[in-house]
Amino acid sequence: MIWSRHSISSPSRADATLARITGGIALAVVILLGLVLMLLVRESWPVLVDGGWTRFFVGDGWFPSSGQFNLLAMLWATLAASLGALFVAVPLGVLSAVFSRFYSPSWLIMPLRRVMVLLAGIPSVVYGLWGLTVLVPLIANWEPPGASLLSAILILALMILPTVALTSEAALAAVATSHLQGAAALGLSRTGIVLGVALPAARVGILTGALLAAMRALGETMAVLMVAGNVVQTPSSLFDPVRVLTANIALEMPYAAGDHRAALFASGLLLMLIVTVLAWLAGRIGTHSNA
Amino acid sequence: MGNEVRDPEKIWGWILTLCMVIGLNSAALADVQKLVLTGSSTIAPLALEIGKRFEKLNSGVRIDVQSGGSTRGVNDVRAGLADIGMASRALKPEERGLMVHRIATDGIGIILHQKNPVKLLKDEQIKAIFTGKITNWQQLGGEDRKITVVNKAEGRSTLELFLHHFQLKNPQIRAHVVIGDNQQGIKTVAGNVGAIGYVSIGTAEYEEAYGTPIRLLPMADVPATVANVGAGRFPLSRPLNLLSKGAPTGLAKRFITFAQSAAANDLVTAQYFVPLAR
Numbered sequence: 120m121i122w123s124r125h126s127i128s129s130p131s132r133a134d135a136t137l138a139r140i141t142g143g144i145a146l147a148v149v150i151l152l153g154l155v156l157m158l159l160v161r162e163s164w165p166v167l168v169d170g171g172w173t174r175f176f177v178g179d180g181w182f183p184s185s186g187q188f189n190l191l192a193m194l195w196a197t198l199a200a201s202l203g204a205l206f207v208a209v210p211l212g213v214l215s216a217v218f219s220r221f222y223s224p225s226w227l228i229m230p231l232r233r234v235m236v237l238l239a240g241i242p243s244v245v246y247g248l249w250g251l252t253v254l255v256p257l258i259a260n261w262e263p264p265g266a267s268l269l270s271a272i273l274i275l276a277l278m279i280l281p282t283v284a285l286t287s288e289a290a291l292a293a294v295a296t297s298h299l300q301g302a303a304a305l306g307l308s309r310t311g312i313v314l315g316v317a318l319p320a321a322r323v324g325i326l327t328g329a330l331l332a333a334m335r336a337l338g339e340t341m342a343v344l345m346v347a348g349n350v351v352q353t354p355s356s357l358f359d360p361v362r363v364l365t366a367n368i369a370l371e372m373p374y375a376a377g378d379h380r381a382a383l384f385a386s387g388l389l390l391m392l393i394v395t396v397l398a399w400l401a402g403r404i405g406t407h408s409n410a
Numbered sequence: 411m412g413n414e415v416r417d418p419e420k421i422w423g424w425i426l427t428l429c430m431v432i433g434l435n436s437a438a439l440a441d442v443q444k445l446v447l448t449g450s451s452t453i454a455p456l457a458l459e460i461g462k463r464f465e466k467l468n469s470g471v472r473i474d475v476q477s478g479g480s481t482r483g484v485n486d487v488r489a490g491l492a493d494i495g496m497a498s499r500a501l502k503p504e505e506r507g508l509m510v511h512r513i514a515t516d517g518i519g520i521i522l523h524q525k526n527p528v529k530l531l532k533d534e535q536i537k538a539i540f541t542g543k544i545t546n547w548q549q550l551g552g553e554d555r556k557i558t559v560v561n562k563a564e565g566r567s568t569l570e571l572f573l574h575h576f577q578l579k580n581p582q583i584r585a586h587v588v589i590g591d592n593q594q595g596i597k598t599v600a601g602n603v604g605a606i607g608y609v610s611i612g613t614a615e616y617e618e619a620y621g622t623p624i625r626l627l628p629m630a631d632v633p634a635t636v637a638n639v640g641a642g643r644f645p646l647s648r649p650l651n652l653l654s655k656g657a658p659t660g661l662a663k664r665f666i667t668f669a670q671s672a673a674a675n676d677l678v679t680a681q682y683f684v685p686l687a688r
Contacts, residue, residue, distance in 0.1 A: 374565030
């Protein structure tokens with residue numbers, strides 16, 4: 120059969136079917152997200168109405184059985200753990216990407232990338248188990264109890280490192296060859312090319328990758344639950360045990376009822392809000408660079 | 411381009427069909443015999459497992475388990491809202507008039523790291539450790555080492571039993587690590603020579619026997635063993651009971667008999683509870 124079409128903008132029957140199927144799936148995803156959001160709002164409604172949400176930010180602390188639902192300490196712990204992990208993982212990830220793009224011998228590039236992909240694919244509970252049986256006892260020998268903000272930061276950093284490294288590498292790879300060749304022709308050293316041309320040109324991609332990594336760190340539950348100690352307190356040192364919001368939900372949901380349950384759903388809503396803001400930021404950075 | 415999906419009717423048709431399929435499924439379940447259990451969240455997971463096996467052995471039966479605390483179990487059975495109640499404690503004097511059917515016993519033991527030279531702790535000492543009045547093992551005749559207090563997350567039945575036994579309230583406890591399940595507690599104590607925690611005796615005894623570096627402490631001179639819990643000799647234990655309004659009949663009677671029989675023993679053990687001594 121001869122492929123003759125008047126215009127690519129008037130789709131054939133097959134195209135229309137495909138459009139319908141893909142459109143339906145896309146719609147289903149949106150509906151699903153909407154349903155999740157609705158569930159979160161509906162389940163947390165009992166503590167949200169009547170100005171009840173202020174209870175999340177005032178009061179002595181998190182004592183659900185006596186009706187105290189102050190989430191602030193856990194919010195700070197969540198942010199501290201995620202920021203700390205970014206602080207460790209972003210420099211390491213970017214440096215490893217720079218190495219594999221600009222300095223690595225060619226035979227090492229593929230094995231290195233394979234290892235990164237593998238690291239990204241390890242289930243979080245495995246990281247948690249390793250942290251609980253190796254990392255926490257190590258820190259405990261140094262400064263008990265070992266389960267602490269520090270161990271949470273290190274485990275999270277290990278988990279998001281591959282995300283940062285892989286996205287940074289992709290961003291560096293996307294830098295136009297002409298830029299790099301031009302810089303080389305101008306007599307810049309390799310260090311000069313990396314610092315002066317490649318990294319600035321790739322900064323949007325690197326930043327977006329870091330935001331993605333931040334979202335993963337914020338949402339991580341199992342690994343942090345196993346190593347962070349889970350004591351509800353505002354961390355004042357790296358060796359303080361802390362409880363993050365996700366771990367709180369996982370720890371208490373199976374046994375929660377009434378207002379307690381609603382408060383847990385509300386903290387889920389709060390997490391979703393934070394992640395939405397981050398996603399919006401990532402999108403904004405993306406469009407900004409395209410404009 | 412203008413190639414959006416043009417048949418909203420068709421999409422709604424699909425959604426409608428989907429709803430009908432789901433609806434039909436639930437309608438098909440409507441004419442089975444149903445048994446409702448409510449109460450203790452400690453017993454609920456066990457009742458759920460026993461219920462699954464019971465459903466498999468008796469077709470046309472559906473066991474519906476809802477948790478909500480022992481008190482709810484008592485109230486629901488009295489009010490006739492549930493066929494069987496679940497209570498992880500003995501009945502209070504004002505709750506008399508219900509029939510109690512024990513299905514298992516729950517016991518928890520204090521665990522230390524195996525390298526910790528402390529072999530015995532009195533109730534007052536344990537209380538002082540958990541409330542932060544004693545913070546170093548030296549004060550208890552051990553080495554100069556900081557004590558790491560491992561506590562359970564709020565809502566866990568082991569926590570309630572522990573607090574009840576030592577007459578403590580959860581905000582009084584100065585914990586350094588808060589854990590979820592028993593395994594996490596055992597790994598935490600095994601990885602920290604200065605740690606003290608409490609877990610279900612069934613799990614701890616198993617782990618200790620298989621070389622995990624932990625040690626179960628005796629309580630009031632009674633060694634922490636599953637056998638002692640089963641015989642009712644161990645102080646930190648409680649009964650897991652099913653409740654019925656008067657003598658059970660029909661389906662409820664069959665279920666209670668099944669839950670107490672040896673056929674459910676492995677399910678009881680799998681939940682780290684101690685089966686009835688026979």
